[in-house]
Amino acid sequence: MLDQALVANGGWFRQGAQLVAIFLSDEDDFSPLTVAEYAASYDTYYPQGMFLPFAIIGDVPAGCLGAWAGYDYYDLIQTYNSQWWSICERDWGLQMEDIAMAIVNSASYTLDHVNPKIDTIRVFVNGQEMESGWYYVEDSNSIVFELDSVPDEGDTVEISYEIWECE
Incomplete structure (x- = not known):
């Protein structure tokens, strides 16, 4: 799965660089693979600690007004011991600050x-x-x-x- 993307975008992948991914969705992920399969793919290309996912998703387990629960995103975030925030929050200022601080504060x-x-x-x-x-x-x-x-x-x-x- 990442193999195809890396071939098509050869200069994009930098060896030794951390990848930060921010998933933003008002519904669950409907990709064909499981969370475990995607995590295994990320782990193939990024050493432990070098892939850092965050998510802004519908609350798990019930969702929230206007958004379905983002179960698969939540599971991916838990796999990497990372953080998620509710897409239904009215003010995203604190969420953005938390993400920025997690990225900027050197881990x-x-x-x-x-x-x-x-x-x-x-x-x-x-x-x-x-x-x-x-x-x-x-x-x-x-x-x-x-x-x-x-x-x-x-x-x-x-x-x-x-x-x-x-x-």
């Missing part, structure tokens, strides 16, 4: 040296070690914070690790 930090000793990686936010809420992505040589653990604007992020050296 990914590239390490300075390749081939770190993975078991030595330690992550600190404002001097406090984070035991969880992040993971190492080998393909991009980066630390990626889970959405609910992304440091706030102005926080200090420090990452320490040992590197493999030639003997």
Whole structure:
């Protein structure tokens, strides 16, 4: 599914770049594939943490005035531990601000040296070690914070690790 799009738009896909997708719909998705199949396709091209979907959809499970529930979008968002908002909100200002902050607040930090000793990686936010809420992505040589653990604007992020050296 993404194969065809990538062939047709060869220059569009940038290796190592994060893809942010914002789904906006007043009805459920009626695509022929399942959410799991689409997620598997995204995961083929984007390392863990590099595909970040958001949705503005009809409320799950009941929908809302003028919109059907966006079950499949909701399931995709849950698969990636991301966020969704109601399409029926009258003021989208806070929704847009939340999306912008989630994108702008860096959730990914590239390490300075390749081939770190993975078991030595330690992550600190404002001097406090984070035991969880992040993971190492080998393909991009980066630390990626889970959405609910992304440091706030102005926080200090420090990452320490040992590197493999030639003997």
